[in-house]
Amino acid sequence: MGRGQSLGQFEQIVLTAVLSLREDAYGVRIHAQVDELSAPRSASLGAVYVTLDRLEDKGFVRSWLSAPTRERGGRAKRCYELQALGERALRESAESVHRLHTVLSQAWGGRTWKPARIR
Amino acid sequence: METGPHPLAERVVARLLPPRCREHVLGDLYERNATTGRYVWDALRSVPFAVWGQVRRTTSPGLACLQGGAVYGGFLSAYGRVAPGVLQTMDGVLGTLTPALTAMVVLALRDAWTGRSGRIGIRALVDAPLSVAAASAAHVAVQALRTQPLVDSTGTMVAGVVSLLLLSIVRAASTQTNIPPLAVQSGGSDMQVPRSDGSSSRLSRLWLLALVPLGAGAGLGASYFSPPIYRAATSVLVMASEVPPHLMPTDLRPRLSERLNVISMQVLSRLRLERIIRDLNLNRGEGQVSEGAIMRMRQDISLNIVASGERGAWFSVAYQAADPKTAMRVAERLGSLFVQENVEDAERLFDQTNLAVQSQLEETGKRLAAASAELDRSRREGTGSRSLAVLEVEHQVIRDQYRSLFESAQVARTGQTMERYGVGQQFRILEGARLPERPIEPVRLLWSSLGAAAGVIVASMTLLFQWWPRPPRARPEVTALPA
Numbered sequence: 001m002g003r004g005q006s007l008g009q010f011e012q013i014v015l016t017a018v019l020s021l022r023e024d025a026y027g028v029r030i031h032a033q034v035d036e037l038s039a040p041r042s043a044s045l046g047a048v049y050v051t052l053d054r055l056e057d058k059g060f061v062r063s064w065l066s067a068p069t070r071e072r073g074g075r076a077k078r079c080y081e082l083q084a085l086g087e088r089a090l091r092e093s094a095e096s097v098h099r100l101h102t103v104l105s106q107a108w109g110g111r112t113w114k115p116a117r118i119r
Numbered sequence: 120m121e122t123g124p125h126p127l128a129e130r131v132v133a134r135l136l137p138p139r140c141r142e143h144v145l146g147d148l149y150e151r152n153a154t155t156g157r158y159v160w161d162a163l164r165s166v167p168f169a170v171w172g173q174v175r176r177t178t179s180p181g182l183a184c185l186q187g188g189a190v191y192g193g194f195l196s197a198y199g200r201v202a203p204g205v206l207q208t209m210d211g212v213l214g215t216l217t218p219a220l221t222a223m224v225v226l227a228l229r230d231a232w233t234g235r236s237g238r239i240g241i242r243a244l245v246d247a248p249l250s251v252a253a254a255s256a257a258h259v260a261v262q263a264l265r266t267q268p269l270v271d272s273t274g275t276m277v278a279g280v281v282s283l284l285l286l287s288i289v290r291a292a293s294t295q296t297n298i299p300p301l302a303v304q305s306g307g308s309d310m311q312v313p314r315s316d317g318s319s320s321r322l323s324r325l326w327l328l329a330l331v332p333l334g335a336g337a338g339l340g341a342s343y344f345s346p347p348i349y350r351a352a353t354s355v356l357v358m359a360s361e362v363p364p365h366l367m368p369t370d371l372r373p374r375l376s377e378r379l380n381v382i383s384m385q386v387l388s389r390l391r392l393e394r395i396i397r398d399l400n401l402n403r404g405e406g407q408v409s410e411g412a413i414m415r416m417r418q419d420i421s422l423n424i425v426a427s428g429e430r431g432a433w434f435s436v437a438y439q440a441a442d443p444k445t446a447m448r449v450a451e452r453l454g455s456l457f458v459q460e461n462v463e464d465a466e467r468l469f470d471q472t473n474l475a476v477q478s479q480l481e482e483t484g485k486r487l488a489a490a491s492a493e494l495d496r497s498r499r500e501g502t503g504s505r506s507l508a509v510l511e512v513e514h515q516v517i518r519d520q521y522r523s524l525f526e527s528a529q530v531a532r533t534g535q536t537m538e539r540y541g542v543g544q545q546f547r548i549l550e551g552a553r554l555p556e557r558p559i560e561p562v563r564l565l566w567s568s569l570g571a572a573a574g575v576i577v578a579s580m581t582l583l584f585q586w587w588p589r590p591p592r593a594r595p596e597v598t599a600l601p602a
């Protein structure tokens with residue numbers, strides 16, 4: 001995979017959110033999911049837009065406008081769907097994280113890893 | 120309790136968003152926020168990112184730099200013409216970079232709003248004047264911060280016209296570059312962007328060829344907007360000193376180049392130039408003469424030694440201005456100043472020499488008188504603390520010294536008199552300044568050549584953009600991979 005096709009950390013989170021939401025993947029929901037995945041840090045809706053645009057340019061997701069709805073003030077949603085290229089990139093990233101986790105587990109003597117408590 | 124944002128707030132936010140992302144961003148903001156306050160706060164945090172996302176998608180960094188460079192080139196030419204020395208200062212950098220950056224931002228936002236297809240057709244004709252107008256406004260704003268503008272309104276206009284020509288060329292050339300439309304890249308169903316085919320590629324090559332004569336024509340056209348510069352010169356003859364060498368030692372006769380340097384510094388001093396500006400009303404009745412005006416005047420004055428020999432020399436002092444009469448009047452005044460300063464400088468030199476010699480003469484005279492008195496007393500009384508022989512030697516030495524100083528004082532006095540009567544090294548106006556008939560600038564051939572060179576550069580850059588490998592995009596075969 002070329003340099004332009006590799007994923008950054010935030011891109012991984014956004015792609016995971018799109019994957020997990022499936023048919024319901026649009027701006028507000030993706031942002032809520034990203035917030036949950038990146039806790040305790042929070043991300044802005046604008047940052048999610050920029051990342052989704054970038055992922056679309058890379059061909060990792062595709063988007064389309066749905067029909068307008070009342071709860072959105074008569075505005076349409078832009079729905080996103082993960083593409084084959086995006087899924088492959090996400091899988092490679094996940095494998096990389098898994099390998100990292102395995103090595104760290106061994107280095108720490110098989111102890112179960114726990115995130116440090118934030119003070 | 121509010122059930123949604125106020126329609127006015129929604130309309131304002133809609134105006135701030137590029138059309139391509141307007142629909143879904145407005146919908147998302149509506150869905151997330153039930154009250155107007157929260158809606159506005161959320162919009163303030165999200166809209167800049169949404170705009171940036173569109174700018175990033177529709178603006179190529181290389182093309183943006185090229186467009187900024189075109190506007191920068193325009194303003195650089197205006198500054199280079201009016202005040203080239205200012206370009207190395209912070210004012211010059213601000214004055215040229217601010218319009219270029221403003222134009223870059225305006226064009227980037229314009230592309231974000233109209234999309235890539237917006238560079239084609241009638242919109243392309245609007246973009247260049249719009250961004251140049253914004254750039255000129257930014258330039259005027261920067262100039263307004265100064266007490267004395269570096270470039271006047273004519274200069275700003277010339278910069279605007281040159282920028283417009285260069286920018287139009289860049290925009291026209293960029294419409295022919297085969298940038299893959301977003302619809303093809305991502306397969307989005309709501310993006311309608313015309314595809315390019317082989318014919319547009321051929322057209323692009325023709326455009327590139329046409330850029331060179333187009334640039335030359337643009338340069339020639341721009342030269343007609345450039346203000347004419349007239350130059351007038353006064354020739355001054357330097358006549359060698361007619362004072363005999365035994366009356367004026369060589370160390371009191373400075374070389375012409377040294378003398379000219381000293382006199383030039385005096386003529387170009389703030390005091391003298393300020394007087395010329397006031398007398399000839401060059402600051403158009405403004406009370407205080409600024410440092411910038413003095414600096415510009417110094418840059419417009421040139422001194423040239425045409426011929427130099429033992430028996431004399433010939434130099435010219437010239438002044439260039441936008442008005443031929445002003446050029447002539449200032450050149451005449453400068454010539455007269457050189458003649459006047461030369462006389463005053465020579466007199467000052469002999470005055471100082473005379474003064475120094477006189478004071479030494481007086482002191483030596485007192486010492487001689489004291490030595491004579493002591494010698495007489497010793498001779499009368501026949502006794503003293505020192506021997507008679509020593510006193511006689513001392514008296515002899517002081518007397519010789521006094522004689523030598525007396526002769527020097529006579530020489531200085533004679534030289535002073537001769538300078539006063541015009542027998543020393545003289546400056547005489549050989550030929551007064553004439554009213555220049557033709558401007559020395561703009562040189563049309565140079566402007567055309569520069570325009571043609573700009574055309575070659577733009578064509579090369581465009582070719583470079585066309586051949587430069589693009590980041591990997593989604594291809595149909597890639598999307599066909601198993602999920």
